[in-house]
Amino acid sequence: MSKPILYTCARSRGLRATWAAEEAGVDIDLRILPFPPRYLAPEYMAINPLGTVPMLVDGETQLTESCAIAQYLATRGGYTDLAIAPGERDYGEYCDFTYHADATITFPQTVYMRFCLFEKDKGLQEAGLAYAKWFHKRLIKVEQRLATRQYLCADRFTVADICVGYALILAQSVGLDDGVPESLKEYRARLIERPAYRRAYEREEAGRLALKA
Template sequence: MLTLYHCADARSFRPLWTLEELGLTYQLNMLPFPPRLLAKDYLGVNPLGTIPTLLDDGARMTESAAMIQYLAARYGEGRLDVPVQDARYAAYLNWLHFGEATLTFPQTLVLRYTRLEPEDRRQPQVAGDYRRWFLARLRGVEAALADERPYLCGEAFTGADISVGYALLLAQTLGIEEAFTGPVRVYWDRLTAREAYRRARRVQAQAANDQGVAAAQVTSALKP
């Protein structure tokens, strides 16, 4: 049984969305944020206390973008993945990691210094600088979509769209989505119209309710 440890709308939303796209059976364990402080037992699963953790047949993973690649390669049967011999393979891998390393990273600093730190430790200038950094890097997504392709790797929806799509979800959470340009806005609307995306949103809300975990305040798992 695949098991995913998840906080509402954290980076773990990437593998949750992937699981729904692939129609896999899994167990979803909801945790309060941040689990390293509010769910100390979780340190027995992931000593770092970060989200996500994915367990599968003895394997344990803690990186959200890697989980997308793993699930697609192992269970996708051609869905969400791009074969190594495909001319789009390099672009697929690049976008898969771009979503986390280039787009999500600066947003975690915006989150930290506008919402997570105590009032006296918040840094508006730092948050503003990294907000601008995110928006500058988002131009890469805009350029890729300028030819009106539906997805980052062309006609097919792939795991790369899940990785980048989560960064856009986090931007919405932080109030940065107001700066989405036309192509990015159309792309975001297309992603959020996918039934698997909507199922993932419903599943996390229902699981949070069933497991007694507050999911009203949407945050992202911030690695120390």
């Protein structure tokens, strides 16, 4: 069986997928693209017409959603401890937090980044700051969930932690950390100490630096 190919940009939402692959022990062909790929790597549009990252190609299977890719890699060879199976305790919560990570938490971050970081000259910073407040308010669900536990579901580290954890990592890197509760900063600190996270981050950074060489 050939390796799954993961197209991504370093530090993007694709880090969820790279991280999941490292945690699950899935050997991927990691292909780091310049950002934004639709302009700086136009040949990528022939592979993914959306022009977005990440994208996983595994034989005939193609996925473009970071949380879905993380779940796929965690279960590609059957259920592992990284995923929670139907009938297992916290299965519903696992699904909920995995989807919550992108749809509710990362979404306002991306709007903030667009209006306050990437397109500051368009006069939409006020809207971007409103989405920053939205992001901070939406953290309450994660904060309350983690008030009595180390991980989100089933008393173990899962894909839900990868997906939510990435949003907290992104917050720190784009200037949104002031509104992140201290308890979630501590949670993030535990996550990024994981050896698999360090390997994923270092693999992506090596690819990013290679683009500049």
